[in-house]
Amino acid sequence: MSAARVFGAGLAIAMTFAVAWLSRAPTDFAGDGDALIRLSWRVDGVTVEACETLSEEELAKRPIHMRNPQACIGTIAPFELVATLGGQTIVHDTIWPGGIRGDRPIYVFRDIPVIPGRSVLSVRFEAVVPEGTEVDSAVSRLTWEGEIELAPDDVALLTMDDHGAFVLRTPGPAASD
Amino acid sequence: MIRRFRAWGRIVLARLDGWFNSLYTWRYNPLYHSGALVVGCFVILLFTGLYLLLFYRIGSPYESVGNITAQWWGGRWIRGLHRYISDMAIVATVVHAARMFVQGRTWGPRALAWMSGVVLLGVFFLCGWTGYVMVWDVHGQVLATEGARIMDALPIFAGPIRRTFVGEEALPQAFFFLNLFAHILIPVGIALVLWIHVSRLARTYLMPPKPLFWTMTGLFTLVAIVWPIGMAPKADLLRLPTEVPFDIAYGFWLPFTQQMGPGWVWLAVIAAVASALLVPALMKPKAEKAPAPSWVNPRFCTGCEQCYHDCPYEAIDMIRRDDGREGFVGFVNPDKCVSCGICSGSCAPMGVGPPERTGRDQMVEVKAFMEEASLGGDDIVIIGCFHGAAGEGIREVAGAKVYQISCVGSLHTSVIEYFIRAGVGGVMIASCPPRDCWNREGVTWLEERVYNQREAELKDRVDRRRLRIVYAAEAELSVLEREVASFRSQMSALDRALSEQNIEIDVACVVPEVSVGEEIGA
Ligand code: HEM
Ligand code: SF4
Ligand code: SF4
Numbered sequence: 001m002s003a004a005r006v007f008g009a010g011l012a013i014a015m016t017f018a019v020a021w022l023s024r025a026p027t028d029f030a031g032d033g034d035a036l037i038r039l040s041w042r043v044d045g046v047t048v049e050a051c052e053t054l055s056e057e058e059l060a061k062r063p064i065h066m067r068n069p070q071a072c073i074g075t076i077a078p079f080e081l082v083a084t085l086g087g088q089t090i091v092h093d094t095i096w097p098g099g100i101r102g103d104r105p106i107y108v109f110r111d112i113p114v115i116p117g118r119s120v121l122s123v124r125f126e127a128v129v130p131e132g133t134e135v136d137s138a139v140s141r142l143t144w145e146g147e148i149e150l151a152p153d154d155v156a157l158l159t160m161d162d163h164g165a166f167v168l169r170t171p172g173p174a175a176s177d
Numbered sequence: 178m179i180r181r182f183r184a185w186g187r188i189v190l191a192r193l194d195g196w197f198n199s200l201y202t203w204r205y206n207p208l209y210h211s212g213a214l215v216v217g218c219f220v221i222l223l224f225t226g227l228y229l230l231l232f233y234r235i236g237s238p239y240e241s242v243g244n245i246t247a248q249w250w251g252g253r254w255i256r257g258l259h260r261y262i263s264d265m266a267i268v269a270t271v272v273h274a275a276r277m278f279v280q281g282r283t284w285g286p287r288a289l290a291w292m293s294g295v296v297l298l299g300v301f302f303l304c305g306w307t308g309y310v311m312v313w314d315v316h317g318q319v320l321a322t323e324g325a326r327i328m329d330a331l332p333i334f335a336g337p338i339r340r341t342f343v344g345e346e347a348l349p350q351a352f353f354f355l356n357l358f359a360h361i362l363i364p365v366g367i368a369l370v371l372w373i374h375v376s377r378l379a380r381t382y383l384m385p386p387k388p389l390f391w392t393m394t395g396l397f398t399l400v401a402i403v404w405p406i407g408m409a410p411k412a413d414l415l416r417l418p419t420e421v422p423f424d425i426a427y428g429f430w431l432p433f434t435q436q437m438g439p440g441w442v443w444l445a446v447i448a449a450v451a452s453a454l455l456v457p458a459l460m461k462p463k464a465e466k467a468p469a470p471s472w473v474n475p476r477f478c479t480g481c482e483q484c485y486h487d488c489p490y491e492a493i494d495m496i497r498r499d500d501g502r503e504g505f506v507g508f509v510n511p512d513k514c515v516s517c518g519i520c521s522g523s524c525a526p527m528g529v530g531p532p533e534r535t536g537r538d539q540m541v542e543v544k545a546f547m548e549e550a551s552l553g554g555d556d557i558v559i560i561g562c563f564h565g566a567a568g569e570g571i572r573e574v575a576g577a578k579v580y581q582i583s584c585v586g587s588l589h590t591s592v593i594e595y596f597i598r599a600g601v602g603g604v605m606i607a608s609c610p611p612r613d614c615w616n617r618e619g620v621t622w623l624e625e626r627v628y629n630q631r632e633a634e635l636k637d638r639v640d641r642r643r644l645r646i647v648y649a650a651e652a653e654l655s656v657l658e659r660e661v662a663s664f665r666s667q668m669s670a671l672d673r674a675l676s677e678q679n680i681e682i683d684v685a686c687v688v689p690e691v692s693v694g695e696e697i698g699a
Contacts, residue, residue, distance in 0.1 A: 004199065004200060007200065008200035008201055011200065012201075012392070012396060013396060013399075016261075016396040016397055016399075016400050017400055017404070019261065019264050019265050019268055019397075020257075020261040020264070020397070020400045020401075020404060022264045022268070022424065022425045022426045023260050023261060023263070023264045023406075023424040023425075023426065023427075024406070024422050024423075024424070025422075025423055025424075025425050026420060026421075026422055026423070027420075027421055027422075027423040027432070036417060038343055038344075040340055040343040040345065042336060042340070098335070098336070104335065105335075105336065107336045107337055107340065109337045109339055109340055109343075153416055153417040153419055154415065154416060154417075155344060155414070155415045155416060155417060156415075157343055157344050157345065157415060159343065159345050169344060169345070169415060170415065171413065171415035171416050172415075
């Protein structure tokens, strides 16, 4: 066997290993050692009806079969989201319903990097409605407060349970692999 | 800039080709077979994938892959092979695409192959993405969450699809079912796009030579056995993945996109795809520089169908004559013709070819060349393909004058006969190796015409000892020099060649009304 043949065979093997290595390059995706608070839920929204009583003249302009004296427009109210960790505000936002006409459910999805450790998390999610509007408070105001402890790279998920109440999920014990 | 990039790439590729030829011979040089190797990879993926499918469970994806990996006699290396070969497919695709790019095989009738190639590459990526998500380890998790984050920038979903991967509860089986469905369905799409990809080519060369295919399969199997794929930690949506075994071929974009907003990611994707799809438009030469398509002169065409059979791009049809003569006549479809000139070499009566490159034009040219070069019985003339070792800019190799031609497949055999009857000692044809032919089948047809009586064949009366066909790729000038020396010593054993006067090259087909001698000015 000539030296070129041996070299060629060696190179072929090396190239095969190199291609195989492509699929198993160990990569450190570790962020900066932060933990994550994730807020994720969906609410159908709180409909706020704004009604007005039409005047005689306005009614007179309408066809005879369209003279409903009350004109109401229903809209889904936006929500205010406030979260604090250890007394510091980490989110303060107004969240609008989805869809072009604003009539779709409200989705909340936030990933907030935080410094790992033990702290008090407090979250308030509340519909913004005009003063005096009557709304179902079970849907229009959700709150959660409690102490959480997060290690680096842990994710604490605040979400909603089947009854529409906030529930916190934290990672189980680290997989020992 | 794109042209300079191409010129630079051509130099690199030529060096690599030459080097690989010296190690593996032109027959098994993997760079020459890159497109076919991708198809070979696809076949291996289908077989290994079918095996893996037998054991994969959408109800417990990670655990079932774990079970496959635990089968030391089967699953372990089959899974490794499936994975390694999918990386090989990407590597070979990139080489194949780069090759087409630097050879300028991107525009005109080839644009369809180029564009569908871009689609093929995209679909391969998509298939790899679903494949990694199937395993549902941390790598799959990163791909899934990052993919969802990017998709969420599109205003087409009712709610953020990222919410699927927040860790609220175990992922629904439906997700893994859909993912598996996509992973199986995408290859059907690949096969379909591949069919479009090669639809303009005659006699598509789909599979690599058997020894090369089995060597590739064997080598990757070996690596899969000695360097098996293990199980990365299971996906845990309540933990940020840190150390992730990561596939560069399929996930090279992850480290970049993770730093970018999804809108920017889409912009980058659109920019990359658009620039790839724009290559045919950017590389197209200006109208006055673009080689013109071939054309059949109906006066000379006898309807023999040879050009119709030989055209590597299926650009020639036979249509019924409308000039009062019986039968059919060749017709070149200019939208399909890449102007390779191969039909010029097919036509005994010299009735077809791109302007200024038909057999007739070649005869005029060879006479002028002989007059100027004044070659004699001790001389060798090299007929060099423009893209090979005796290509662009080379006038002489080891004392032998070079007569250049755009592709050896376009060479009319009458030119060879003319050289020899004019008293040149020997004719050496310097061709690119067969799988490196820029026009796919140039040297294949040339050899058939010279040695196997394919129309338009080299006449029996021509002494084959005075002729040699040599494969020498662009960077293999030294190979050509060696061949010239050895050809010279072979010729020294023959009697000195004599020059004929008033050479009449007759044509096999009878051409009504016109004598070829008249037309080519003999
Ligand atoms: C991903 C899978 C791909 C496969 C399996 C594949 C396979 C092939 C095959 C088998 C041929 C025919 C070779 C022959 O018969 O001469 C071919 C031709 C071609 N491929 Fe691909 N290819 C792929 C991707 C690409 C890509 C990404 C590009 C460029 C962006 C590309 C550009 C071309 C061109 C331009 C030709 C035509 C060559 C010519 O007409 O001279 N291909 N491909
Ligand atoms: S090879 Fe020449 S004669 Fe035969 S069909 Fe083509 S153009 Fe006509
Ligand atoms: S030059 Fe002739 S052989 Fe080449 S693509 Fe055109 S018609 Fe076909």
